[in-house]
Amino acid sequence: MxxxxxxxxxxxxxxxxxxxxxxxxxxxxxxxxxxxxxxxxxxxxxxxxxxxxxxxxxxxxxxxxxxxxxxxxxxxxxxxxxxxxxxxxxxxxxxxxxxxxxxxxxxxxxxxxxxxxxxxxxxxxxxxxxxxxxxxxxxxxxxxxxxxxxxxxxxxxxxxxxxxxxxxxxxxxxxxxxxxxxxxxxxxxxxxxxxxxxxxxxxxxxxxxxxxxxxxxxxxxxxxxxxxxxxxxxSRTDHTTALLNSRGWHEQADREVARVRRQGGALTVAVLDLDHFKAVNDTWGHPAGDVVLRRVAAVLNERTRQGDVVGRIGGEEFALLLPDTDSEQALVVAERIRTGIAEMKVPATDKRGQPVSIEGRTTSVGIASGANGLVELTTLLHAADAALYEAKVGGRNQVRVSSNGHPVFLQ
Structure with a gap:
């Protein structure tokens, strides 16, 4: 203190x-x-x-x-x-x-x-x-x-x-x-x-x-x-995935940011976007797409800590707030999530009700970190979004880390 x-x-x-x-x-x-x-x-x-x-x-x-x-x-x-x-x-x-x-x-x-x-x-x-x-x-x-x-x-x-x-x-x-x-x-x-x-x-x-x-x-x-x-x-929960929705995620993230500010330390925001997710809905239908989203939510819950704030903030976009986590630690978490999604084999049904197995899905991730709890949440979100954009442009299925607002690819 x-x-x-x-x-x-x-x-x-x-x-x-x-x-x-x-x-x-x-x-x-x-x-x-x-x-x-x-x-x-x-x-x-x-x-x-x-x-x-x-x-x-x-x-x-x-x-x-x-x-x-x-x-x-x-x-x-x-x-x-x-x-x-x-x-x-x-x-x-x-x-x-x-x-x-x-x-x-x-x-x-x-x-x-x-x-x-x-x-x-x-x-x-x-x-x-x-x-x-x-x-x-x-x-x-x-x-x-x-x-x-x-x-x-x-x-x-x-x-x-x-x-x-x-x-x-x-x-x-x-x-x-x-x-x-x-x-x-x-x-x-x-x-x-x-x-x-x-x-x-x-x-x-x-x-x-x-x-x-x-x-x-x-x-x-x-x-x-x-x-x-x-x-x-x-009112803060996404009904498809049972994760926090955009409103709930921002409210919970704001409280965690305030706590980290009081105690000092690092925090990281990660933004994930499922690659070519529209093809899932077009090929197998929206019910199958919802099954994939629920499985992605399960991977996020399995591969994050209890204190991390996990939410679905868009159609196929998810956000994580990782308290007391620097960029190197966040990279490990992001890679664990990326590989977990790539390894998914999701049983579902297609538009005709026939059973299918959806696999080989990938995700792009952008992360941004702040030290001593002094960085604003909106600043970290913008930096993580910029890193996510670079991951998309760079070929998808990868993680990019923002450094002082500039996305940097880490091997």
Whole structure:
């Protein structure tokens, strides 16, 4: 990480520890009622994390930036109902449960935990200023008290956004506004989850077993979030090959480019075009052509890594984004793909429904690389397209690598 970003991360971690200890030591000692509330919230949070584990793993894998979780629905009621020492104990327990699911490096998980701790402390300050606790809510939550609860949720949201936004700003060479403040969908989901947290806090203040009843509701919210993300993904998927379509590829590639920029390193774009593909459709028909495209997609998936971004961006044109890959490494990948396509034997049917075997297909590939994550995606695409054109002009069935925007043939 850049030095200023590293210092910021360490400062946030240290501040969370010091502020958490200070607030916990100045808070009241837990009563028996507090212990019961804490135990119920802990059980509810554990059930929620265990039940939604697979859903959250899927959502976390899809997310390349900060991942919005629903665990705040248990931490926020803790801030309302419990003394700080029990609130922080609940927070630590939830973060420990969450670590295997987050699939993030330990330093990132630690920073996220510190950010959550400071956000909870900000909410606590608003709650204590408004003199809100379980007793006042049970006596009848007035409109003013509800507004104080919502204000605490807003304080949590703003603190979290500022802490995360600053680290993105410091660690990204060319940060965009959307990267710093987050996408509108993520912010809307985060606000919705905090509204749920306020409802859970109100319900929990009146009944100790309310959190247990609300576990299925929170799990349903997790499931609904994944369904929405999958529906959004359908609009980004090519139905013939099941790869990303042009829109989906550009969106995913932009996120990967932003990640590489934050971390530094190389990245490569490769553009592939199937040679004389029109002859396949003319000779055997479009259904046979679709079978060939699906087999090409299978070769691309087999011969690339899980983190590579693979998409179909045109009729017979495909694009790859290879993060943390220089031109020499990309050449190896491109050659592996080219030979894989050349070796294909695709069973299909011709225009009369007779079985045929389509083989001997070739592809031309152009690749372009950028160092330190500073090159724009559009620049790499244009350079890779130029290299692809040179491969076509040079006789097809070959790979050409762009060097500073000029295609160069590598033996």
């Amino acid at each position: 850049p030095r200023n970003a590293l210092l910021y991360v360490l400062a946030v971690d240290l501040l969370a520890i010091v502020a958490g200890l200070f607030v916990a030591l100045r808070g009241p000692a837990p009563s028996q009622r507090d212990l019961v509330n804490a135990g119920v919230l802990l059980v509810a949070a554990t059930l929620h994390v265990v039940i939604s584990r697979r859903i959250e793993e899927s959502r976390s894998d899809r997310s390349t930036g900060p991942h919005v979780t629903t665990t705040v629905v248990w931490m926020f009621p803790g801030a309302v109902l419990l003394p700080p020492v029990l609130t922080f104990a609940l927070l630590v327990w939830i973060r420990v449960l969450w670590y295997p699911i987050s699939r993030r490096p330990l330093y990132r998980h630690t920073f996220s935990s510190a950010e959550v701790m400071l956000s909870v402390i900000a909410a606590l300050l608003v709650l204590r200023t408004g003199d809100i606790d379980q007793a006042t809510i049970m006596s009848g939550a007035s409109p003013v008290q509800v507004l104080v609860l919502l204000g605490a949720a807003v304080a949590y949201f703003i603190t979290q956004a500022i802490i995360v936004g600053i680290v993105i700003l410091l660690s990204t060479p060319k940060p965009t506004w959307s990267a710093v403040v987050g996408s509108s969908s993520d912010n809307a989901f985060g606000a919705l989850v905090l509204c749920m947290a306020v409802v859970v806090a109100l319900a929990s203040a009146h009944s100790w077993f309310a959190p247990l009843i609300l576990v299925p509701v929170v799990c349903a919210a997790d499931w609904a979030a994944r369904q929405v993300e999958e529906l959004r993904g359908d």
